[in-house]
Amino acid sequence: AQRVTQPEKLLSVFKGAPVELKCNYSYSGSPELFWYVQYSRQRLQLLLRHISRESIKGFTADLNKGETSFHLKKPFAQEEDSAMYYCALSGPPMNTGFQKLVFGTGTRLLVSP
Amino acid sequence: SAVISQKPSRDICQRGTSLTIQCQVDSQVTMMFWYRQQPGQSLTLIATANQGSEATYESGFVIDKFPISRPNLTFSTLTVSNMSPEDSSIYLCSVATPGQGGDTQYFGPGTRLTVL
Numbered sequence: 001a002q003r004v005t006q007p008e009k010l011l012s013v014f015k016g017a018p019v020e021l022k023c024n025y026s027y028s029g030s031p032e033l034f035w036y037v038q039y040s041r042q043r044l045q046l047l048l049r050h051i052s053r054e055s056i057k058g059f060t061a062d063l064n065k066g067e068t069s070f071h072l073k074k075p076f077a078q079e080e081d082s083a084m085y086y087c088a089l090s091g092p093p094m095n096t097g098f099q100k101l102v103f104g105t106g107t108r109l110l111v112s113p
Numbered sequence: 114s115a116v117i118s119q120k121p122s123r124d125i126c127q128r129g130t131s132l133t134i135q136c137q138v139d140s141q142v143t144m145m146f147w148y149r150q151q152p153g154q155s156l157t158l159i160a161t162a163n164q165g166s167e168a169t170y171e172s173g174f175v176i177d178k179f180p181i182s183r184p185n186l187t188f189s190t191l192t193v194s195n196m197s198p199e200d201s202s203i204y205l206c207s208v209a210t211p212g213q214g215g216d217t218q219y220f221g222p223g224t225r226l227t228v229l
Binding site: 034043044045046049086100101103104105106 | 117154155156157158171205217218219220221222223
């Protein structure tokens with residue numbers, strides 16, 4: 001079964017400190033992983049996907065198949081990074097050909113001045 | 114990316130009644146999905162809304178409780194039937210289109226439902 005685990009409900013850091021939001025997954029196939037973010041009073045939006053190997057807003061995430069992890073990192077947190085972050089896993093295609101997303105429970109990041 | 118709107122944005126309903134939530138997209142999309150996010154929990158997929166055919170429901174969700182319509186490629190509705198307080202949740206519509214990866218989904222603003 002596919003599962004995404006985000007062990008921290010809340011991560012509180014000071015501005016300028018490094019941030020690491022943890023995500024571990026369970027999936028027997030070749031996973032595709034994503035980080036979604038929800039800022040206060042805004043809708044859920046895609047932050048980055050592992051397949052793109054990109055850095056968005058200073059955030060990066062590396063897929064570690066050995067550790068089945070996809071932790072989200074940023075070297076210097078900013079106050080505007082405060083938000084709810086969800087890790088998600090894309091499973092095998094459904095009958096429609098599209099893949100279902102399985103979400104973790106989310107981590108709230110709070111960056112204090 | 115698609116622009117998605119939902120109506121209503123929030124509602125407070127009485128036990129035993131039903132509420133229909135609308136999802137409108139500004140462009141034609143292949144796939145539309147409905148999610149539920151219960152208080153303090155993650156998003157759970159309810160069903161895939163298929164255009165011109167019956168929705169595909171996930172385990173634990175049934176058509177009688179959550180009937181879905183998808184009359185065209187830009188619109189879908191989710192009805193929460195015979196509501197109980199346990200149905201209090203945020204309900205989200207999302208869309209995906211070919212070429213962007215079916216996995217890259219775009220979400221609506223959500224409908225916050227409170228059942229008394």
